[in-house]
Amino acid sequence: MKLLSSLSFMNPAAIRRNLVMVKRYADQTTDLSNFSALQRLQHFPDSVFKEPDRHQRVKDSEVSALTPLLAGIMGGEFPPSFSTISDADCKAYIGRAVAGERHWNQLFPEDFTCYEELVRYVIYAYRDTYSGGSVSNAIGWIWLSPQADWTIEEYSENIIHEYTHNVLFLEEMVNTLFSVSASVMAEPENRVVSAIRRVPRFFDQTYHAAAVAIVLAEFAISGGRLKDARLLVHGLLPSLDAMKEKRALMTDNGYTLLLEMISRGLALYEEVSKSADSQAWQLEGVPA
Structure with missing residues (x-):
């Protein structure tokens, strides 16, 4: 199923x-x-x-x-x-x-x-x-x-x-996902641009946003809404990459799941890219 x-x-x-x-x-x-x-x-x-x-x-x-x-x-x-x-x-x-x-x-x-x-x-x-x-x-x-x-x-x-x-x-x-307290994840140096809001947010909020972006992109693809999926994926990849550099904030489980999200994010990028050239991405408001 x-x-x-x-x-x-x-x-x-x-x-x-x-x-x-x-x-x-x-x-x-x-x-x-x-x-x-x-x-x-x-x-x-x-x-x-x-x-x-x-x-x-x-x-x-x-x-x-x-x-x-x-x-x-x-x-x-x-x-x-x-x-x-x-x-x-x-x-x-x-x-x-x-x-x-x-x-x-x-x-x-x-x-x-x-x-x-x-x-x-x-x-x-x-x-x-x-x-x-x-x-x-x-x-x-x-x-x-x-x-x-x-x-x-x-x-x-x-x-x-x-x-x-x-x-x-x-x-x-x-x-467990995070190895530090919420107050530590809220410190300015631990904030990362969110895949959803596209502004710096606390590390745990950005981690959650990445998961949401992946799930909603998958849901959009299942319904044939590739433009929506492309917009989500465009904000996702830079956020995942920045989170990867903050390994100390995550438990082993949290980091393993982040690596899984990175792998899935890259696969989603490949999937939505197959159906659109750079001009289509720009027309949809997504920089190529």
Whole structure:
């Protein structure tokens, strides 16, 4: 069966092995949910929502209970621009997001099933300049702040984007990726230009961005959107090359996975280059 990504840490079997280890760490039996095991370890809010659905609008009455989680998942502090989304707008967003999930499921059912096993909640609330997020101390949560004109495919992409972050957070929890603290990775000399935002970011953020760029490029290629894939790959390769020079910041596992991402990034470059000459890259806004 075809999988969403060829990266080893994105393989559903690897993710499920990590979830088994989480349950062992949490001293929970295998019949209890992955979410309850993660909650025991990470102490994020539970039992906030009355309905069992994965997709949840954050209501005014729930903001207080969710404030620590919202602050983390929205960038590290509770944003002044935060607001809840109207029920009518959120119903429309959730309808499109569920359609985006169906689109993903049709293409890569094994990965989608693993997503269902890992991600318990997709929550909806607004903050300016952000379209969504995830955070390392709340694995199993995704936050979205959709734009009104998002297509079904864009919902798929945004959910897959945040799912990839969750997978890497899980990998870091179980097997470790980084050998230094978050504050060290945030120091100016350890910042690297991100494959997604194209600006210097903390080392761990850039590492995550590279993984996301690869997975989204693979997803774009599967849908025949080679222009989108080329744009992602163009930002990816310089970022991977710069990270390679900062070996001391990574564990052996983190460095091994980086080398895997470099290999996959080069293969993606070859794949998207076959279908476009230098003029086509320039017309798409990608320097040849």
